[in-house]
Amino acid sequence: MSLAAIGLLVVYQYASGLSDLSERTRSMEMLLAERLAQHDAHLSGLGAVVRMSPDEPSTSIQGLAENIITRYPRITDITTITIGDEITRAVSYGRPQGPEITDLQPKLDLTGLEKIGDTSARPAATPHSYEIFKLVAPKRLLRLRIDTDALLDMGDDGVEYSSMLSLNGTVLFETSRGTGALLTASNALDTSNYSQPLHLTVSRGFRLNELSPPHLALLLLAALAAITWLIMRYRHASRERQSQERRALLFEQEAKLAQAGRVNAMGEMASGIAHELAQPIAAMLSQSQAAKRALAIDRPDILETAIDANIRDARRAGDILARMRAYVSGAPARIEDVPLAEAVTDALRLVEADIAQRGITLVVTQSDEVGTGCIDVISFQQVLHNLVRNAADAMAGRQDPTITVDVRRLRDEVLVIVADNGPGIDPSSLGRIFDPFFTTKTDGMGLGLPLCARLLEKMNGSIEVCNDGGARFTIHLPTGALR
Template sequence: MTALSAVAVASEGRRHDLFLDVARTITRFYPRIDEVQLVPLEPGAETIGTATLDAVTAEGIRAAAKASDGRITLLPHPQRPDHYMMVKRSPNTDEARYGLMLAIDAGKLIGDGGPFWTRPSTAVRLSLPDGHNLLQRAALPDAIRFSRPLSSVSQPLLLETGMDIGLSDMFPPVQTGLTFVTLTLAYLAGLAALRQRARTRAAEQQARLSALDSRLTHASRVNALGEMASGMAHELTQPLTAILAQAQAGRRLLTQRNHAALAAVLDDTVSQARRASGILERFRNWSQPHATPVSAFDLRRALGNVEALLEQDALSRRIQLEFHLPETPVSVVGDPVEIEQVAFNLVRNAMEALDGHAGETPRVTVTLKEEDASVVFDVADNGPGIPETLRPRLFTPFVTTRAGGTGLGLALSQRLVERAGGEIALVASDDGATFRVTLPRARARQEETA
C-alpha cells in the first residue's frame, strides 16, 4: 500500500496510468488481492481502480480514510461476501487527498488445505478483529475447537477451526467384550484429538507462510518500484519546474525580440534538462539502500523457512528440492529477513529456470557449509544455465531472462548481500547454474566492527 500511495501522489492527479499498471501487477502476483481502488476524499471526484466501484462502498472508503490515524483500517466489503477491505489514507498525513483500498478474498487467503477441510464435520471461520465473520463454511462445534489471531500487524484476523467427532469416527466395527470397547474408545478419541490439533497447526503454519511469502515478494518487487517512483518524482520536480519557467521566459523574450537574453535562457534550459537526465540515469543504476540494524542469527533457520515456503511449489512442478544443512548452528551477522529474501529469490529463480526443461529429473540443491572466517551457501540447478551473453549484466537492474520478469531480483539480492558484508556470484558450471553467497561468520564480522 505504501508503494501504491507513492505512485498515486507522484502522479499529482494528472494521469493514473502508472497507478493502474502497478495495481494490475499486484493483483496478478497476489490472486487473493482482486480489487484496488483510489478514492478521492473530495466527493464527486473521479475514482480510479481496477473495477467499477459503487457509491456506497466509495463513501465507506472515504469515511474510513478521513477518520484514519495513519494505521490501516480493516472493513467488511459491503458488496462482496467473503471479502474484506484494507483502507489507508494517501498521502499518510493530515493533508491526505485519497483513500486507498485493497479488497482481499478471504477464501483465497486461507487456501486449499486438502480434502480434510471440505468434510462436513470440519468447520473453518475467519473473522475481522471486530468480530465480523468473513468466512464460515459450517458452524463451529464446542467440543474440539481451536482459535488464534494471525500474527500480522496490518491484518490481525482471527482464525478458528473445529471438528465434530461422531461415533463412526471413534468406534470401528468390533465384536469384542465391554473392556476392549472401552479401551478402543479412549484410544480413538485421543488419536482423533491429536490429529485435529496437528491439522490445526498445519493451517496456522500455512497462514504464517502466506504472510511471509507476501512480505518477501513485496520487498523484492512492489516496495522497490514504489521507492523508485517516489524518489524519482521528488528529484525530478526541481529541474522540470526550472525548465518550465525558462521556457515561459524564453517565449516572452522571443516576443520582445531580445535575442541576447534568450541565448542565456536557452543555455540554462539545456543545463536543467541534462540535470534531469542525470537523475534518470542514477535511478536506472539503482540507488543504494539505507542501512538497517543487524544481529547474529542461525542461517539454517532462514534457509529452513525458504524450504517450507517453496516445498509445495516444488512438488507441484515435480522438482526435487534438496537442502543440505549442518547439524550445528551456523551464525552470521545481518538482517535475517533480508538474507532469507536473498535465498528465496535464488531458489525460486532456479525453479523457474527448470520449467519446460527436458532431460533428467529437475533438481534444485541448496548446500550450506562453514569455512575459516566465512559461511557459504550454494543454490544449484540442473537446468539450461545462464546464456554467455547475459552473464556480464546478470546483476544489473531490469535485466531478466523470463517473459514478464521485473529484472530486480538479482540486483536487489546483490545489494542485500553486500550490505551484510558478503558477496554473491555466479559459479562456473557445466550443468545448469550455481549461485554462491559468501557471508562473514558472526565472530569474524563482530571483530571487524569492534
C-alpha cells in the first residue's frame, strides 16, 4: 500500500510536470509566432520607406529604425545593402550616432532572393543571433539582425527547463539546465512562418526529490484522498486563473500589434496612393489634350465631352483619396445599393478605349438574375478596373487577345469572373500573388492585387485566382450584399 501510494505520487508529479511543459511550450510558441509576425511587419514597413528613399543615408529610414530598435530591443541592427558591380555597400541605421556606411566583402549569397519581395533568414556571424534579408528593389536588400536571447526571454520560474532554437540546422540559442535529473521530457515544434523557419525544442528535467518528496510521501500515507482532492482543486483554479490572464494579455498584444500594423501600413499607403491615382490622372491628361484639339478645330461637342470626362475623373480621384483615408483610419466601407450591371459597365467604360487601341477583344456577359448589390461602388469599380488592365498588360504581343468579364449569380453568392487567353501565372507565384510588394512585372509595385483583396474584404467579399487557358480571377460577393 505504501509503495502504491508513493508510486501514485511519482506518477502524479511526473504527469503534472509534463502538463506544465506542454503549457510552457504553447506559451513559447505563441510568443515566438507573435514576434516573428512583428519582424515581418517591420520588414514590410521598412521596405516601403526604403523604396521611397533611393538616396542614402536617409533620415526617413534612420528615424523609423531608431523607433523600432528602441521599442523592440531584440532587433539589434537594421541595414540596407546595395549590391554594385564592384562594391557592395551597407548602411546601418538606428544607432544614436547616426547611420554607419561600410563596404561588405566578400559578396553576399543571394540564394532564395530571386524576386522582389522574397525573404530569407540565415544564421548571423555573431553568436545567439540570426538575420532576415528582404529584396526590396533590384540589387537592394533590407537586413534585420535578431538577438535570440531577447527573442525567447521567458523569465526564470525556478523550474529546470531547457530550450534550444535552431535555423537550417544551425543552433542559434541553447540553455542547458537540469543537470543530474532522473528523467527528462521534451517537446519540439517548427514555426509556421515561412520567412523565418525556426525549430524550437523545450525540455524539462525531473529530480528524484521532485518526483517523490519525502514529507509529501509521509503525508500521502496518512491522508492520500484529502491531499489529492486539495491539489487537484488548487491546480484547477490556478490554471484557470493563468488561462484567463494569458487570454487578457493576448487580447492586449493583438490590439497593440494591430495598431503597429496600421502604422507600418502608412509606408505602403504612400506607394498605394500614387499607384491608384495614376489611372485617373493619366485619363485627365489624355482628355485635356483632346479638349485642346477640339478647341483648335472649333468642335464644342468634343470639347464638352472631354470636360465632362475630366470632371468625372477628378471626382473619381477625390473618391480614391477619401477611400485611402478611410482605409488608414479603419473606417467602414461606404456601402450603397446599386444595380450591379451598371457598376460593371461604368468600370469597363474607363478602359474600353485603351483596350480597343491595343487590339484586344472585350467580351462581357451578365446574367439577368444578378439584380442590385450592396457594394462600395468606387472600390468595386477600382478592383474590376485593375483586373482588366492587368489582363491587357499580360497579353501584350499575343495573337487574338481576348478578355472576358462574366457576371453571374450562383446559389448563395454572386461571381464576377475576369479571364484572359494570355500566358497565365507561374504556378510557383499563385500562392503569393496577393502578398504586398510581390509582383511578376518588371516595372510593377506589387500593390494592385493586395489592395483589391483588402477592398473586397471590406465588402464581405473575396477574390481567388487560377490558371484556365490563361489567368482567371474570380470575385465572390455574398448574397447578403444583394436585394
